[in-house]
Amino acid sequence: MEQKYLIQVGRVVATEAKPSTAYSFSFWAAEGDSKVGIGTLVVVKKDDLKVYGVVVEGFGFTDLGSAMHDYIGSEGDPGSEAPTLRHEVRCYTAAVLRVEPEEPLQPVPVAPVYLADDMVVRNALRMDSFWEKSGIPIGLYQNGDLLSPVYLDSEFLLGPEAAHLNITGVSGLATKTSSIEFILLSIFEHFNERDDDGIAVVCFNVKGPDMLFLDFPGSTVDERDAEMYDLLRIPNTPFKNVKYFAPFKSDRVNLNTLRTHPDLIGNVTPLSWGLIDILEFTEVVLNRDDVDAKADALIAYIKDRVVNETSEVNGQQITVRNFQDMNHWFDMVLKEMEQSNRSEWKTHHYATIRKVYNRLSNLSTRYQGLISPDEFRSDLPWGDFEDRAVYVVDVANVDPQAQDLVFTRIVSQLRQRLEKGDLGVKHVIVVVDELNKYAPSDGQETYLKQTLLDISERGRYLGLVLFSAQQFRSQVHKRIVGNSATCIYGRMDMDELATPGYQVLTSATKEKLATLSKGQLMVRHPHFNQPIFVKFPRPNIMRGPDGIKAYPPANDLPLEEAVWQNLNRLDGGVSRNEVSDIVASAADSSEIVRAMNITLQRRPDDPISHFRNCVRKKAGVQTTPGSKPSFIPVLDPDPSDPFQD
Amino acid sequence: MLVERAKNKISDVRADIEREITSRWLSDFQSRNEWLLVDGSLSGDYHKYDSPNIVGVIKSHQTQYFLWEDQQKILNLKARERSGIFIPKGRNRPDVYSWYLRLRPNDGRDVYFGLVRVEAAKCRRTLDMADEISRWLLAERSPLSMPDARWDRLIYPIHDCELYLKSTAPSHTSLDSLMTGLIA
Structure with a gap:
């Protein structure tokens, strides 16, 4: 019955030189308006056997043995047209995606080849087992005029089976940011979990105004995009619930973000951490050479016995709640030692105390704007994360060391809260762009790189998922991209495609990747044996530069x-x-x-x-x-x- | 001996089929402005028509129709030149008009390189159209019929047709196995 509706496009050919195997086969396609191309899904049918494949290579030829023959035939005149045309055959090689029945696994038989329809696409990509239960639409597979939704399995995208998503593509073609936004919209619409679970997104905005207008509609969604949204069953709207966070500038009055237009600033919460918040991240904020065993012991003492406690120093009671209190506490301790002429205070040497005093008291100066010297603290709503909310942390204008602290502390908090189950949601997607900068394959180890590695290796058990993007996948730490179960590729640079990481792709696939247009992606996912090309609609979200034009940032305000x-x-x-x-x-x-x-x-x-x-x-x-x-x-x-x- | 007889039989059968197809084509398509190109000498009942649209192209030159002096003129034809029209004798069939045509230059090659003999029905129109028919054949030199050894005389439509027929013929392996089965 099904076969009646499928369009036959070719026939399998097997020669001694190029035989069919259980994993690949060749077929010739009809002349003229054939819908077959690199990435096309096809099915070979013979009796009850169905072999699903994806076209990975194509070649066309005639009976011409040598270019010389054509030259002689045309008498050296390139403009001459022969009255009889040579036959041209177009052959394609397809990689087998799935065979039904699966046993016995045999070479693909010589049989008709049909174009895939919706149902065939679903079966070929093994989506039939999950698309209703845990399918997240990633885009549309195009077969001529037919557009079939392609789904990712949320259990392999968001855990627990596998997790993480990595996107590679050249800059400026609206691939990385747009596709991440689109996938997040799709997840928010289609993620089916128990009612009490919930999912939230934490985005780190690391460059310009990229992610600062996620709650505003864009102006570029056309009819074609709208049709794609309908097919994917995703509302053609921006994110409904977005909260923005940014540290202060050094004046601690104006926020260090580009979203400072008077109409928008109300939705930006300051990110300002106090002594208590950062004390457990001293290894991130202090130079490693400074935190030796002795300093570490003193910091541990301060953490346990001093901060948020009332202690007695030099006969005076003191409660340390912020940097100002801590400085005063150090003054009192040193004064006591000087007055009593002792070199040690509670086993800590005078020099160690001076050193730790110096390093800790300088933090609020070094991280001006992010670390608060007084009791004012403002943070992400730990414990009250909302389902389907996006929390954007703007660290684009913050120096690298402060970025390290922001990433490390936020991810650490997410992990701890998810472990205890008191975050407010059970799944969090952390979005980080520019992995080439933050987790390069070479270069020094940073806490940020360590944090990203930690999410990618252990996050999926906790519901902590990393969505990362970069321009050159080959230059990102191998364990981060290796742990990403789902990988997406936009238009790629040929130099990048020449690196060893892409050896598994055929030359035709590589060439297609190098010429992908806007809105086209190649997807690899655990359920798909081979990479699949899909199209996705432009997200209806205001692009950063448009946002800056519509809502120009306000000038810094004087204090009063x-x-x-x-x-x-x-x-x-x-x-x-x-x-x-x-x-x-x-x-x-x-x-x-x-x-x-x-x-x-x-x-x-x-x-x-x-x-x-x-x-x-x-x-x-x-x-x-x-x-x-x-x-x-x-x-x-x-x-x-x-x-x- | 048996093989020789089989070959002759096949040749006869093929000639019969060619004759039959020619006759059928003339009966079905003669009224249209379409032409039939025959690989070899004309056969069938072309003589029953006033001006049949049929042309034969002969690539082999086992029969020499002229004495040496005239034959020399033919062998000295340059590319794109044709001989005068003559009526070949010696075959048991209705008369046809014929002429030689050099498709490709034979400088430094053998005298028959690129030389074909054309046959058409014996009628007034053939005399008028000899140049035009020659031009048609010259136009069909491209594409080249490589890698066929007769590429200099084999025009591409005939080569194409042979390719098709070969693709439908059983392979030697299949024939051998069939023959073995028959003998057994």
Whole structure:
């Protein structure tokens, strides 16, 4: 019955020189408007046997033995047209994808060859076993006018069977970012898990405005794309739930991102970590040579006994909650040692304490904007991750060391939370572009590279999945690309295709890869024995450069203006004069920054009063000439203290 | 002896078939403006038609129709030159008009290189069309019928036809096995 609807395109040929095997066969195709090409799916049918294959090589020839014969025949005139044309035959080699029944496995018989239809595509790619249960549409396989959806198995894309996805392609052809966006939209629509599971995405925006407008529709979706969306059953819309995070600039007022247009900034949360957050990542933020065994022991002591604890030093009680407190704690410890003339404090040597003091206290300066010196902390919503939400962390303008810290800490938190099951979702996809830069096959070991390796090797058991992209796959750490069960290739550079990693591809496939147009991809997936070419529609998402044009970034605001604008966003009735008075009354600008950020984070009903209460006032003491003012630190005032003036 | 008889038999059968096909083609297609090219001498009932659209091309020159002096003129034909029209004698069939045509230059090669003999029906139209028919044949020199050894005289449509017939013929291996079966 099925055969009646299939279009016969050729017939298997087997010669002594080129015999059929169980894994490949050749066939000639009809002249004229044949739909066969490299990547075409075909099926050979003989009685009950069906052999599914994908065309991997093509060659055409005539009975012409030598170019010389043609030259002589044309009498050296290239313009001459012969009245009788030579027969031209087009032969194709196909790699076997699947055989039904699977046993006994025999060479492909000489039999008719048919073009694949929807059903054949499903069977050829073994999608019949999973497409309804766990299929994620990756694109459309085109067979002439027929477009058949191609599915990835979510159990092999998002775990637990296998996981991770890696995309390779040259820049500027809308392959990498667009295809990742499209696949994420597809996952959000088609991922079927139990209701209480859920999936979220954490994207690291590492260059320009690439991923800063994921919640805005693009303007490039045409009718053809819309039809493809319908066939794939994916809504033609941008992401509905996107949250953006970015560290501050060094002024700790303006965010270090390009998404600072007044209409959009409200959706960007500062990424500002305190002492407690980064203390367990000291090996990332400190120079390895600095953290010897002695320093490590002191840091461990501080972590266990000092931070978030009330301890007694030099007869004084002190609670360390932030860098300012820690600096004060170090001062007290050193003072105690100096006064008592001791070289050791709780077995730690004076020099070690000085060294660790120096390195830790410098962190808030070195990572200005990311590490907060005071108690203000702002982070991803750990524990409250939402299903089908995208969390974009913009680290494009951050220096490499800070990027290391951001990646390492966020991934570490994701892993810990997923392990404990208290993240809010059970699956997280981490998206990282530019792997050539962050996980090169050579070059020094970085914590970021180690983190990426860790996700790719152990993530799938936890539901932590890496979607990575790069321009040159051959130059990425082998274990990262090797652990990616699904690989996608866009248009490739011929130099890259000449590297050993692509030896398994036929020369025709390589040539097709080198000339792929926008929106075409080659997919490798555990269920597919051979790479498959698919088309995908452009995601209806505003491209970064378009976003920057539509929403140009705002200029950096001076402190007083920033305070007024930010508080005004919480409550439209905040007056400039009121803000000016409070700013003038503050001890210094860092007080204003701290109070503003805390107010923005807590979002109180009466922002201006809360802001006023958070600001520590100038002492108001008249200085006496000749007398030294004494300095008494005020530790960690509670902004919600009703008795504070 | 047996092989020789088999060959002769095959040759006779083939000649019969050719004759039959020619006759059938003339009966079915003569009214149209289409021509039949025959590999070899004309056969069939072409003589029953006033101006049959049929041309034969003979590549082998076992029969010499002229004495040496005239024959020399034929052998000295240059490429794209033809001889005068004559009526070949000695065959038991209705008369035809014939002429020699040099398809390719034979400089430095043997005298028969590129030389074919053309046959057409004995009628007024053939006399008028001899040049035109010659031009048709000259046009068919391309594509070259390589790797056939007779490529200098074998025009491509005939080569193409032979290729088709060979592809449908059983292989020597199959024939051998059939013969073995018959003998057994």
